[in-house]
Amino acid sequence: MLRLDDVTKRFRIGALGGRSLTAVSDVSFEVAPGEVVSLIGESGSGKSTIGRMILGLQPITSGTITFDGRPVRQGKEFYRGVQGIFQDPFSSFNPVFKADRVFAMVKDAYFPSVPGPEWAARVEDALRDVRLNPGQVLGKYPHQLSGGQLQRLLIARALLLEIRLLVADEITSMLDASTRIEVLNLLAELKSRGLGVLYITHDLSLGTYLAERTIVLRRGSVVEMGPTGQVFGGPLHPYTRELLAAVPRLHQPWDDATPVDTCAYHLNGGTGVLAEAGSGHFVACARLSTCQ
Numbered sequence: 001m002l003r004l005d006d007v008t009k010r011f012r013i014g015a016l017g018g019r020s021l022t023a024v025s026d027v028s029f030e031v032a033p034g035e036v037v038s039l040i041g042e043s044g045s046g047k048s049t050i051g052r053m054i055l056g057l058q059p060i061t062s063g064t065i066t067f068d069g070r071p072v073r074q075g076k077e078f079y080r081g082v083q084g085i086f087q088d089p090f091s092s093f094n095p096v097f098k099a100d101r102v103f104a105m106v107k108d109a110y111f112p113s114v115p116g117p118e119w120a121a122r123v124e125d126a127l128r129d130v131r132l133n134p135g136q137v138l139g140k141y142p143h144q145l146s147g148g149q150l151q152r153l154l155i156a157r158a159l160l161l162e163i164r165l166l167v168a169d170e171i172t173s174m175l176d177a178s179t180r181i182e183v184l185n186l187l188a189e190l191k192s193r194g195l196g197v198l199y200i201t202h203d204l205s206l207g208t209y210l211a212e213r214t215i216v217l218r219r220g221s222v223v224e225m226g227p228t229g230q231v232f233g234g235p236l237h238p239y240t241r242e243l244l245a246a247v248p249r250l251h252q253p254w255d256d257a258t259p260v261d262t263c264a265y266h267l268n269g270g271t272g273v274l275a276e277a278g279s280g281h282f283v284a285c286a287r288l289s290t291c292q
């Protein structure tokens with residue numbers, strides 16, 4: 001179980017780091033085993049920063065993130081159970097190593113005592129699980145493989161490690177439509193085996209495809225979260241409503257985007273403390289009762 005409690009991240013910015021930017025503010029949520037939770041929000045809303053903190057790749061300014069009750073951290077033991085896959089699969093591979101090397105490194109690090117032939121069989125099984133033909137991908141350099149094949153290689157690697165939590169950050173945005181669905185189907189399969197997934201995305205339609213719960217992030221704060229059907233079917237926060245109505249704008253940074261709020265209170269940055277509005281459905285809007 002992944003758990004974030006009041007997590008805040010501030011970056012030092014400016015020429016001498018004299019100013020600070022709050023990228024993530026008091027964020028709390030959980031991801032249970034076998035649950036897919038989607039984290040959505042505009043560009044710059046803090047989604048990837050949250051992903052990187054969960055993976056121990058960026059220090060937390062305040063608050064706590066735990067996995068199975070222990071603080072997240074870097075290191076072999078932690079990454080045995082928790083892995084991240086990112087938007088650009090090419091960046092996850094060393095261009096001078098063939099695909100086989102990725103699996104050899106997993107064996108050396110985590111399964112040194114498994115005999116070679118048994119390991120080769122495990123690798124082949126994992127590749128077939130992600131619908132890759134071992135003969136067509138092993139022995140090839142990353143540039144000889146497609147983005148979809150590389151994403152699937154990363155998922156095969158996760159299968160071999162038997163990870164329990166996957167942070168999937170925009171993993172389908174570089175893929176064509178049919179490969180996208182294949183990768184999502186694979187995630188659905190992994191979920192049914194008990195994998196927890198934090199699915200970070202701009203793409204609301206794909207977010208709904210898998211996720212039981214959806215978290216809406218705005219300028220680093222959670223404005224709404226709950227069962228996906230409730231958040232998408234009956235959004236309560238004005239920002240969520242506008243976000244759902246403005247899907248084509250999601251890739252724009254804040255500064256370029258037309259303001260997305262409908263009421264003056266939210267336009268001026270007003271929000272509220274997250275409060276339960278329905279079963280498991282939370283919304284941060286101090287004016288909810290007056291604007292509905």
Ligand SMILES: Nc1ncnc2c1ncn2[C@@H]1O[C@H](COP(=O)(O)OP(=O)(O)OP(=O)(O)O)[C@@H](O)[C@H]1O
Pocket residue numbers: 011012013021023041042043044045046047048049050202
């Ligand atoms: N290392 C850093 N130093 C300073 N500011 C940063 C750093 N990393 C991220 N930020 C800022 O933190 C904010 C959140 O960035 P983040 O990458 O988490 O957003 P995002 O929602 O993942 O955006 P996108 O969807 O475009 O990837 C942005 O304003 C970004 O400029």
